[in-house]
Amino acid sequence: MRKAVAMALAGNAVAMRLCLERVLPLLQDRPVVFKLPPIESPADLPEATAGLLRAVTSGELTPGEAEALRKVIDTHIAALKLVDVTERLTNLEDEKQQ
Known part of the structure; x- marks a missing residue:
């Protein structure tokens, strides 16, 4: 050096x-200012991905930026699913103990 x-x-x-x-x-990367609808369950995913598609086709986001956001959304959905499975398992275990 x-x-x-x-x-x-x-x-x-x-x-x-x-x-x-x-x-x-x-x-x-650059900061991406993009309004996503709330994603509280996997059922909210189609609306979020449709928003990404609209943003790409309008030029608001590049395809690469949309792909990066999709990965963040996927991670969020995986976390929501994990919480759901954990809650279900806890409920089943509680029911079994009673």
Whole structure:
């Protein structure tokens, strides 16, 4: 790294870029301002994905941004399902003990 800094100080453009990328990495994503409907159960998923589709077709979101949001939605749905299964299991265990 010292050699790259020395080369950058000497005017080597490639070395300058290398050093700057280490200090200030390129931003890969940007904040996405997009209003999603509330997702409280898997039944809410079609409305949310339809909203993503509308946003992509209107140019509000890029396909890559929509895909990233879909992954976040999938994670949220998985968490909701886990809570549901846990509650059902707890109820069954409680019923069995009575």
